[in-house]
Amino acid sequence: MLNVKSINQYYGGSHILRDVSMEAALGQVTVILGRNGVGKTTLLKSLMGLVPIKSGAIEFDGRPIHQCTPYERARAGIGFVPQGREIFARLTVEENLRMGLAYKPAGMPVPAQLYELFPVLRQMLGRRGGDLSGGQQQQLAIARALAAQPKLLVLDEPTEGIQPSIIKDIGRVIRMLADRGDMAIVLVEQYYDFAQELADRYLVMERGEVIAAGAGKDMEAAGVRQLVAI
């Protein structure tokens, strides 16, 4: 589904991603862990085409996409939930959800299933995004990414600054989406227990490199908790 082959990325003269390779499969949650500043967000931005890579390749659904614009990648079926959520504060919840459909044919409805996943959004359709709590905004950001029914969902630290009950809800939704079997999920996460609970596969980054990877069930035994402890 997603195949990242030895990518290198630079910010100016700083070599940030160093020969990073990874895969994500349908029906699986692939978790990326690592301490602050190791390049996790940069890796996701490279997947989305928000920053250019200098070398390597990114294949999605069997075709190279690393030359494609972010718009083309979204159209190809990649949904992105950015760090910090990036909700449109002055637009309503419903308008935010419609933004997720921006590149779909005009008049396409917001999938009703989103309100089953996040019932709170249905109650708040007319409320401005900026007036929602952090947890509700996170749910809205995920729902907005899901509106276009992506084949790959990429999430950057969805638990950051969110209260425990909503973290649980978000975890349930991520598991459910993966178990449906028609979507691959890539999750960057610093909250170890949440990451471990969801991971089918994991990889750990340090200074722009992948230093460990394996099956989610082996994370504890492999000492990943210690690798990412601050």
Ligand SMILES: Nc1ncnc2c1ncn2[C@@H]1O[C@H](COP(=O)(O)OP(=O)(O)OP(=O)(O)O)[C@@H](O)[C@H]1O
């Ligand atoms: N726009 C930028 N210009 C220059 N350097 C940047 C830029 N964005 C990030 N960096 C640097 O790239 C490195 C990787 O940052 P990145 O945000 O990818 O790390 P991260 O693992 O996601 O960290 P965090 O968990 O804090 O979000 C850091 O050293 C950071 O300072």
